[in-house]
Amino acid sequence: MYKVLKRDGSAKRAEFQTVHGTIQTPVFMNVATVAAIKGGVSTEDLERIGTQVVLSNTYHLHLRPGDDVVYRMGGLHKFMSCNKPILTDSGGFQVFSLAKTRRIKEEGVYFHSHIDGHKLFMGPEESMRIQSHLGSTIAMAFDECPSAKAEHEYVQMSVDRTTRWLERCKREMDRLNGLEYTVNRNQLLFGINQGAIFDDIRIEHAKRISDMDLDGYAVGGLAVGETHEEMYHVLETVVPYLPIEKPTYLMGVGTPANILEAVERGVDFFDCVYPSRNGRHGHLYTNRGHINLLNARYELDETPIEEGCQCPACRRYSKAYIRHLLKSGEMLGLRLCVLHNLYFYNHMMEEIRDAIDNGRFQEYKRNKLAGMQEFDSLQNKEYANIDKNWRKG
């Protein structure tokens, strides 16, 4: 049950009730690829850093430990001892990006495992069955994410097939939710809008999937090589065609600035690997801009990563100590950096919700973006290309 509580311009502030708890949006989902956030972060830690929703990857869990193992262990929630909503992706993105060889057919995709190369097949029904086994709160529809550089003709053909796949996903999900031994019989299904950077295809597809009355709608196929301006343009074009009374999810995005721009355009669900991946490399987010903790200037720095930050790293440890841990290859260094970055994202979403509640989102966004430029402009030589390196992680 999704309810919009407040609008501030196009920005949405909402509440989403699920069987695993209520989600306050806009929300950032913390990415736990194989049912764990890389960097030694436990389910208990997630509770301390303000995580509302965990995202896990269907493709990875299907290969290891196998979704049948998770099913026999009572589903993902029990398996990882998590009592928060969990969203699983469809596996499609990994099939298309990780698998070395693949053949896309009407029935689904034939590919080879990236682990041991054995032959696999995944189509809409398989993706729904695996996600049903995992018992996530929200399942994502199986789709193809065409390249940002694909031709109009190919994208149209691909999106038409994705729509037919979505119909099959919905039928299969309805069937699975009706079975007695299904882990989560209230599993929700989000559809995904595709169409690369073609307005006409995006809009037509958004209309078609909106008619299907799904539990939520994602905008997919972004953050795959297009410019930030193209991404914002797609959002401005397509979000108005998605139902306002359903959650809107921008997949795989992004930097704090990307999130602020997308919230302004009506998006309320996000996920991205940047905070955890960058944290593992000592790249940290602060309200004054990025810092690279490996930099020699922090060798004797007694202050926390960010003054006033309530994350487990900043409440107790200095930059000098965490830097030393990273330099020594100590697991604790990675862990503290990941905790700080995830806390930074989760806390930013809290600030965003508060700003929308008080009708001052524009003011908040302006100040946040201006603040985050401080370090970057002071040390522009060092940080000139950080956004690029940041994206590569």
Ligand SMILES: [Zn+2]
């Ligand atoms: Zn912190």
